[in-house]
Amino acid sequence: MVIDYKKIDLFGRSFIQKVVLKPPFEFAFPVSEQACFLYMLAGEMQYQFDDEHINIPTNYSLFLNCIHSGSRIHNSDLNTNGEIVIVTFHPDILKKIYERELPLLLQQPRNAISNLASERINNDFLIQKYIEGLLFYFENPSLINDDILILKLKEIILLLSQTRNAETIQVVLSQLFSPATYTFKQIIEANLFLQVGVEDLARKTNLSVSSFKREFAKLYNDTPANYIKTQRLEKAADLLLASDNRITDIAFECGFNDLANFTKSFHDKYGATPTQYRLNQNTK
Known part of the structure; x- marks a missing residue:
């Protein structure tokens, strides 16, 4: 059950969401042309695809391409509320802010043949600090404008490109621009x-x-x-x-x-x- 929900839009599309969920909860991802970065701020969630389950504990995150979705998350800790921050990547917005050339993370990897649609990201200090910065804007919505949000979108792409998971995140994210099954x-x-x-x-x-x-x-x-x-x-x-x-x-x-x-x-x-x-x- 959702007990608190806040959202920040960029160019009229959902960009950042903060959701507090009381267990038991479950959310099924729709199939859509977007990708989501889910950060577990508190509690623990379990990502399920096919017949496999992946635990996402506090301060860990999940990167998910919804083009090949139909997957779902649910809580694995019945005693703690789940707090999730979601950053959504829309291909049309990314093309708009990167008018000249898409960064490497958004480009099709060379010689990569894969239908990989998700990646768990381990506890990363820089991403944790990034999320703390997003929470500031939820608490101070009057300070938000499109220029700041564009910078925050570019910042998370830069941070993701520097994680140990960058290679697989590139496979997942590039499918938004070069979809291939x-x-x-x-x-x-x-x-x-x-x-x-x-x-x-x-x-x-x-x-x-x-x-x-x-x-x-x-x-x-x-x-x-x-x-x-x-x-x-x-x-x-x-x-x-x-x-x-x-x-x-x-x-x-x-x-x-x-x-x-x-x-x-x-x-x-x-x-x-x-x-x-x-x-x-x-x-x-």
């Missing part, structure tokens, strides 16, 4: 030889791990771990014969980040170490 297979094939795991691939497809595994089994008739390892080993075998690259470099290029694990996996499949395999094949 990739097929499941496109995402798998594009990331097959990168150093990503099953959980990373699930996030890129915007699915929970369990749903990702079910979808993967339908399409490939195999488990993700086995299929990915097989493809990586087969590529490594080809590179051992087609190039003089170091074995360490080949392992890295094929998605392995541990040489000992690569050597063991290769031996299990081909009955020889990478070095032996290269020598044996070259002497035939």
Whole structure:
């Protein structure tokens, strides 16, 4: 239940909201062309998409693209009111304030093939101070004008670009300007030889791990771990014969980040170490 609600508009559109919710509460995100930054000022919320839940404790935040939404948040602490500050990003307003060129965070990342639609941001001191600054304007609404709000919008974009989550936030936010929905297979094939795991691939497809595994089994008739390892080993075998690259470099290029694990996996499949395999094949 909402027990307090305040809102600040920019160019006639909702920009900043402060909501105090009494548990139990639940909010479903509509599918719309906007993105939201939700900061947990007090209490704790749980973000649910598909059959997966992510806890957002106090001073943590969630960045969400509502184009691929249908997700929801609800409280996970029944004893404490939830206080949430929401900053909304409208693509038309962002284009208006960045007339010459969109900042890097809003541009389509190079070689990024992902349907990722959300990202949890850990406790960040600068973002915490930014939120404290927004609260000042809720307490002093007479000081608000469009110029100040434009600066605050640009400030949060700058802060988000400096967080450890900047790369994934860019994927989520850039979809407002270059919307693209990739097929499941496109995402798998594009990331097959990168150093990503099953959980990373699930996030890129915007699915929970369990749903990702079910979808993967339908399409490939195999488990993700086995299929990915097989493809990586087969590529490594080809590179051992087609190039003089170091074995360490080949392992890295094929998605392995541990040489000992690569050597063991290769031996299990081909009955020889990478070095032996290269020598044996070259002497035939």
